[in-house]
Amino acid sequence: MDIAGVVSKRANCRRRQVAALIVRDRRIISTGYNGTPRGVKNCFEGGCPRCASDTPSGSDLGECICCHAEENAISQAAFHGIAVAEAMLYCTLSPCLLCAKMIINAGIREVVYEQEYSFSGQTRELLAVAKVACRQFVRG
Numbered sequence: 001m002d003i004a005g006v007v008s009k010r011a012n013c014r015r016r017q018v019a020a021l022i023v024r025d026r027r028i029i030s031t032g033y034n035g036t037p038r039g040v041k042n043c044f045e046g047g048c049p050r051c052a053s054d055t056p057s058g059s060d061l062g063e064c065i066c067c068h069a070e071e072n073a074i075s076q077a078a079f080h081g082i083a084v085a086e087a088m089l090y091c092t093l094s095p096c097l098l099c100a101k102m103i104i105n106a107g108i109r110e111v112v113y114e115q116e117y118s119f120s121g122q123t124r125e126l127l128a129v130a131k132v133a134c135r136q137f138v139r140g
Contacts, residue, residue, distance in 0.1 A: 001114050001137050004092050007031045012042040013066050014051045016093075020069035022077060022108070024087040030080075032073030034066055058118065070099040074106050084108055090137070094119035097126070104130040112137050 008019035012035035022030040041047035043066050050063040067075070070091055077084045085107030094113040095103060100123045103111060110133040113119075127134045 001090060001092075001112075001139075003028070004090050004114070007033055008069070008092050011035050011069070012044050012047075014044050014048070015057065018069040018091065018093050020073040020089055020091040022073050022084050022087050022089050024084070029082050029087065030073045030077035030084065032067075032069045032071065032076055034069045034072070036066055040065065068096065068099050069093075070095050071102055074102055074108075088112065093117040094134075094136075095123065095127075097123045100127050100132075103127070104132055108132065110134070 004019045004021050007021065008017040011017035011019065011033040016034065018034045020032045021028050036043050036047040043051050046052050048065045050060055051066060055063075070089060073089065074084060087108050088110040089103060089108050090112045092114050094116045095111060096118060097120060104127070111127065112135055114137045116136065124134065
């Protein structure tokens with residue numbers, strides 16, 4: 001989880017820095033952080049009009065063009081031809097419903113998150129029904 005914290009510092013979103021790591025056979029195979037899509041002006045440079053506005057946190061999310069960390073970790077693996085089936089995903093925040101669907105369809109078998117953020121009952125239930133283990137990381 002410490003590595004995820006370092007990766008989150010690469011995030012270019014103005015509002016929040018989030019990271020995800022995909023691990024298979026105890027090796028990191030992909031990383032992702034939140035921010036604008038490849039080739040689009042970075043969020044902190046004004047690339048995302050929603051993030052640059054005074055829109056309250058959690059509202060008008062459909063207008064945000066930033067990609068989530070989990071989404072970017074899965075996409076990055078696909079871009080480089082790396083299979084993520086049966087892998088684990090470590091993320092600094094709990095996944096949203098959209099990311100949970102991507103995690104399930106990518107074949108990831110377990111999610112470990114550090115902090116809870118808008119982790120709805122629907123998201124929890126969907127992961128459970130799909131037999132994706134999900135747990136919160138507790139620093140010891």
